[in-house]
Amino acid sequence: MTDRRTVPGLREDAGHATAEDGVVILDGPNGVAVTMTxxxxxxxxxRxxxxSLLAREQMAAAKPGSEGSPRA
Incomplete structure (x- = not known):
């Protein structure tokens, strides 16, 4: 599993979505902007x-003492 501390650009702040003129605009961190139908x-x-559900399951499984995590 990837060590979260080594993931470049990992963000904990969420993007912001708005609807305008029949399209959805997603504004994310670092100036990321996407316009979608x-x-x-x-x-x-x-998706x-x-x-996000799978990532949470992976994080829970990686915690020491949890089922499926490697034992030290």
Whole structure:
């Protein structure tokens, strides 16, 4: 598993999404900005949610003493 302390640019602040003139604008950290159709934004949201659930499971499994984590 990747050590979170060594991931360059890892952010803990969330992006901000708005709807304007029928499109979704996602403003993220470091000046990242993406404009998407409503359908593309919805699919992106679903994929981000699924990935966040998996990442949380991975973090829980990596904690010492949890099932599936390597023992020291």
């Amino acid at each position: 409503a359908d593309a934004a919805a699919l992106t949201a679903e 981000l949610h699924a990935a």
